[in-house]
Amino acid sequence: MPFTMEQYQESAAFLRTRLGEFRPKIAMVLGSGLGSLGDEVEHPIFVDYRDIPHFKASTAPGHKGRLVFGTLEGQAVAVMQGRMHHYEGYSYEEVTYALRVLRLLGCETLIVTNAAGCVNTAWQAGDLMLITDQIKLFSESPLRGENLPQFGVRFPDASHLYTPRLQELARQTAAELGIQLREGVYFYCYGPQYETPAEIRAARILGGDAVGMSTAPEVIVAGHCGMEVLGITLLSNMAAGILDQPLSEQEVLEAAGAAREKFSGLIRACLRKM
Numbered sequence: 001m002p003f004t005m006e007q008y009q010e011s012a013a014f015l016r017t018r019l020g021e022f023r024p025k026i027a028m029v030l031g032s033g034l035g036s037l038g039d040e041v042e043h044p045i046f047v048d049y050r051d052i053p054h055f056k057a058s059t060a061p062g063h064k065g066r067l068v069f070g071t072l073e074g075q076a077v078a079v080m081q082g083r084m085h086h087y088e089g090y091s092y093e094e095v096t097y098a099l100r101v102l103r104l105l106g107c108e109t110l111i112v113t114n115a116a117g118c119v120n121t122a123w124q125a126g127d128l129m130l131i132t133d134q135i136k137l138f139s140e141s142p143l144r145g146e147n148l149p150q151f152g153v154r155f156p157d158a159s160h161l162y163t164p165r166l167q168e169l170a171r172q173t174a175a176e177l178g179i180q181l182r183e184g185v186y187f188y189c190y191g192p193q194y195e196t197p198a199e200i201r202a203a204r205i206l207g208g209d210a211v212g213m214s215t216a217p218e219v220i221v222a223g224h225c226g227m228e229v230l231g232i233t234l235l236s237n238m239a240a241g242i243l244d245q246p247l248s249e250q251e252v253l254e255a256a257g258a259a260r261e262k263f264s265g266l267i268r269a270c271l272r273k274m
């Protein structure tokens, strides 16, 4: 069943009762193993997803399933510690529900992060990648169904889903910190099985540099409702078939742990400049 405007409003109204005067400006979605930045939020107000009307719980490993409101580097943020994925059995509308609620609360910007497989063979596991664009060709849109014009138009432009100004900000920030930041296209695969080597070859031919099971639906919805987006990927592993070894969730979470400081440092420094 599609969500109604009333349901989005109800969730937002509930959160307003928990937030008092506080209003977030920047929504942050933290991906697999990258949620620890949410623990660094100052004056935090925690709200479990399961307490919010119409929210779904996140069941994925490395995902806590709560919102953290507060300040980070002087910015009023709403951090999603854990996100919903299509492979958990949720519809794309459910996967992106929280984003629209955060938009109603006043968020104008989305910082989205994820762990993903590295498709580009010139790069290495452990590298960070600025997402410049995305490919989500083989599954339906989160905007399918009746359009809610309060959020955006029926046929939204998707030429600049990842805001050029924020890309430039991240580029400059990484350079200042001496962090190597790759740049490329996020190729969405819905999982939960990792891709086959043939699928990775196909993704490469189609123009993908990283492959992952999240982010693209959320960014479509964020773009639809007029949010600016900055996307950063941790390339947690070489994608299937590149190295002669099986892929595992363990490897992904370990890589996320190892990159935590570099990753948090970059996001924090970007926040300072936003």
Ligand code: HPA
Residues within 6 Å of the ligand: 115, 116, 117, 118, 189, 194, 195, 211, 212, 213, 236, 237, 238, 239, 240, 247, 252
């Ligand atoms: N494929 C898809 N999703 C992922 C991967 C991968 O190799 N690594 C982390 N998330």
